[in-house]
Amino acid sequence: MTPINKKALSETDIISKFIMPAVKKSGWDDMTQIRQEVRLRDGKVIVRGMAAARKTVKSADIVLYHKPSIPLAVIEAKANKHEIGKGMQQGLDYANLLDVPFVFASNGDGFIFHDKTNPSQLESEITLEDFPTPEQLWDKFCAYKGYQPAQLPIITQDYYDDGSGKSPRYYQLQAINKTIEAVSRGENRILLVMATGTGKTYTAFQIIWRLWKAKAKKRILFLADRNVLVDQTRINDFQPFDQAMTKITGRKVDPAYEVHLALYQALTGPEEHQKAYKQVDPDFFDLIIIDECHRGSAAEDSAWREILEYFSPATQIGLTATPKETDEVSNIDYFGEPIYQYSLKEGIEDGFLAPYKVVRVDLDIDLQGWRPTKGMVDKQGHEIKDRIYNQKDFDRTMVIDERTQLVAETITNYLKRTDPMAKTIVFCNDIDHAERMRRALINCNPEQAAKNDKYVMKITGDDEVGKAQLDNFINPKKPYPVIATTSELMTTGVDAKTCKLVVLDQNIQSMTKFKQIIGRGTRIDDRFGKLWFTILDFKKATELFADERFDGIPEKVINTKTADINDPDSDFDDMMDDTEASDEHKAQEPDGNYDPNANKPFDNPSSAEIGAGDWGEDEDKVNKYHVNGVPVKKLGERVQYYDEDGKLVTESFKDYTRKTLNKTFSSLDEFVRRWDQAERKQAIIDELAAEGVIWEVLEQEVGKDLDPFDMICHVVFDQPPLTRKERANNVKKRNYFTKYGELAQTVLQELLNKYSDEGVTAIESKDALKTGKIVELGRPLEIAKKGFGGKKQYESAIIELEKAIYEIKPDKSA
Known part of the structure; x- marks a missing residue:
């Protein structure tokens, strides 16, 4: 028997002939404990112009598991021509993603074993025969993690598997496992921070499933503050709970169910009879998941916070993309430091989230301001206060029809240049602004509106017709509505996977709100060609990308002062969305967010909100000036891209x-x-x-x-x-073909012409001999044999032709 020449074997051969046999011989189960070619990332999307490409990512050669929910080790293989430990650094990268302490690198001769559980000797060399058994690695893993016997039934419970092959991504598995470990240690306040679009609800489902199946938690409450969040959760990710699950309606808690989904509003209200949560004892629920916990649940004086405090014996897990850290509100103060974080930047780098292109549009009146003529009145006959109105005023206290029209025209022109059917969300200052923008966009798109009158829809809290179209807007299979104008309703909880354009014509000062709005576009949907999105910014909102808080946890600064509704930095908008006063206020502002300029007089307005010197004490009590006949020009557009450092660059x-x-x-x-x-x-x-x-x-x-x-x-x-034509001509000038026979010369000259027209890939194609005049000379194998002496000789001739084409110093004098 001829001995195997290891040096000549490929990496794949090394794995199949040496590594896998050694692993299996040590007792690892090929069906449940060994996975090969484990792809941990999807590959970052690079965007320039209107094109995008994914970077190719490598897969971990082998991952070893105790159970599918608990990865233990990574094995990285290389061909035998390499040193035995060459794959170690690559393996360590995968190990960090999987949060495992064991890495093996091999070239088929043995293993370099990196063992984080043994800091006195992190790396050692072992033979193929000495590969550790599953029991040995599991025991070391448990000791490393500090697991106690009582924790193991919870920790080793498998996640839900529907048989489709879907399993948690690496970061989801880390979030799930770290949460399960914390619960098994008896921790009762846990915070998970995961960027919008990274699957927080799916992660929450797997956490609940494992705790429920392990009988560690028997009655579970999933809390959200918007109906769409509850319904999406019940129909999609939580569907496997089936008959054990119910949605709390009619302010009644049914103890017959184990998994309860509820709106805060269904459990409490300002009146005592509305506090439905008191129908059950404080220890009724032993696990509560709080979705989007950056909103009302974080505020100490929130009516919704009383639900969490009533059920204080329960384990409470907060989910958020944007932790709330302001002078008044902190969910970290309540839940503690995040047990796991996965940021937008990480999601984009891994290829799980869509990168963005920013188009900054500068309008002349936004940058230079606009001042009315003396004694000028608006469309309602109100005399306009003589001062300079700027970007923060427009569509908040000063409406200029021509500005609205120009914004609508700019949006329309962008869509016409790119894709008129691209799902688009236009964020406006308030509901009135959203309606005027809807009207302007309809008028800018008469042909599209004639095809379907739902081409543009206002989707706000006050409009039942618009709200009824929300499901169609977020459904990739439904073409209409295409453009949605909104103010607050669609900032969160809208899983618009195919949204390709986010328009910002809203004054945004809250980082929390900005991150949520950007999150509307960050989902990727390969099936529908959604790999990236564009942000069309009219209000300089994207300057917030440069804020260090954008992709991290903001520093916690809590004090005891009362929130000032006139302080633009107080995030009062977000607090009002979640307080006892919100029921009354929502009657005024149906989107559920406080607008200091809506439906109330400006007795003591903030200059930052409405412009310095606006509205004297004796002025008429009107909300907005509304004017037309003001010339508005676009000064320019600047295109910026997301770069590898997570910054916006113009390149x-x-x-x-x-x-x-x-x-x-x-x-x-x-x-x-x-x-x-x-x-x-x-x-x-x-x-x-x-x-x-x-x-x-x-x-x-x-x-x-x-x-x-x-x-x-x-x-x-x-x-x-040099152009392709110039390179082709240089080859011809050198009389390159004279060394070949007549048939071969004809074929190669035709291929050179093909290179000149189409490029090098055309002559390397397997169909190169089936096109043009060459096809008239015979079948490919016949041409190769008669003209070149065979297939291998033909392939050698192509390689030589390419060398002639790419000769660095062509002989131009020939």
Whole structure:
């Protein structure tokens, strides 16, 4: 029997012939404890222009599990030509994502074992025969985690598996496991911070399922503050609870069920008879999940907080994308520091969340302000106070019809340039503004409106017709409505997976609110081509991206002062949404958010809210001035992209390509060498595409008649480019084909012409001999045999032709 030459084996062969046999021999169950090619990330989406590409990501070669819910170790393999521990750093990266302490690297000769549970010797070399058993790793893992025997039945309970192959993503599994561990230790206040669109509800479901199945928690309450959140949860993620689950309605708690879903409003109210939660004892629920806990549940004086305090014996888990940390409100103060955090930046880097392109639109009156002429009256006949009105005034205390029209035209033009049927949310200052914007957009899109009168809809809390269309708007299969104008109703709880355009024409000062609004676009839906989204910003709101609080936990600063409704930094809007006063206030502002300018006189307004010097004490009590006949111009648009550091940058795709590929190739010589050595240039092209090089965008910026080789040489290394036609002509000038027979010369000249027209991938294609004049010469195998002596000789001739094409110093004098 011929001995195996390990050095000649591929990585796949090393895994199948050496690594897997060693692992299985140690007692690992191939069906339940071993998973191969575990893809932990989806690959970051790179956006430039109107094109996008995903970066290719590698998979962990092997992951070992105690049970599907508990990963233990990562094994990273390399071909035998490499050193035994070459895969260790890659394995450690995967281990950090999975939160496991054991990593093995191997080239088939043995293993380098990285053991975080043994700090005195983190890495050691072991033989193939000494691979640890499942029991050995599990015992070490339990000791490392400090598990007590009483915790194990809870910790080892499997997550729900519907058989479809869906399992928690790595960060969801970390959030689930860390929460389960905390509960098993007896912790009763837990906070999870996960960016919008990362599956908080699915994560909550798996936490509840495992605790419920382990009989650690028997009666569970899922609390939310919006009906759409409760209904989406019940129908989608929580559906497996089936007959054990109920939605609390009619202010009645039915003790016959184990899993209860409820709106805060269904359990409490300002009157004693509305406090339905008191129908059961304080120890009735032993687990409460608080969805979107950054809102009312965090405020100490909130009527909804009394529910949590009444059921204080229960374990309470808060879910939020935006922890609330202001002078008055802190959910960290109530729940404690987050047990796990997964940010928007991490989600975008991993490819689970959509990156964004920002188009900042500057209008002349926004930047320069507008001042009425002396004695000027508005459309209602009110004399306008003589002062300069600025961006914060417009559509709040000063309505200028021409401004509304220009914003609507800009939105319309963007959609016409890109996709008129792209789901769009326009955030306005208030309901009145949302209605006027709806009307302006309808008038800007008469052809679309004629096709379907629901092309543009106002979806606000006061409009039953609009609210009834919310489900259709968020359903990817329903084309209409396309554009939704709103003020507050759609800031949270709207799972609009295919939303491609978020328009900001609203004064946004709350970081919490800004993050929630941005979250409307961050979901990815590959099935419907939603990989990224655009933010069209008219109010400089996207300057908040530069705030360090945007992608992190804000510093907790709590004091005892009373919230001032006139303080623009007090986040009173969010508090009012969740207090006892909200029932009365919602009658005025149906979206459920306090607007200091709506339906109340301006006796003592904030200058930051309505403009310095506005409305003297003796002025008429009107809400807004409304004028027209004011010329408004667009001064310009600036396009910015999300870069690799999570910052907005204004850069061309050439800049991005240069920056990216300088990390891959240290010099022009290295790139040329790699290109020259590649038997198929398509492999290099695909590799660069995997790094986020979007060829069609680069072609638009640089020139469509350039080969990828010349585009990279020119863009990255500042070399003067040659067009494909110039390269083809240089080959012809050198009388390159004379060394071949007549048939081969004809074939190669046709292929060279094909390269000139289409590029190198066209001559490498398996169908290259089936097109153009070549097809008249015979079948591909016949041509290869008669013209070149066989298939291998034909392939060698193509490689030589490519070398001639890419000769760095063409002989131009020939």
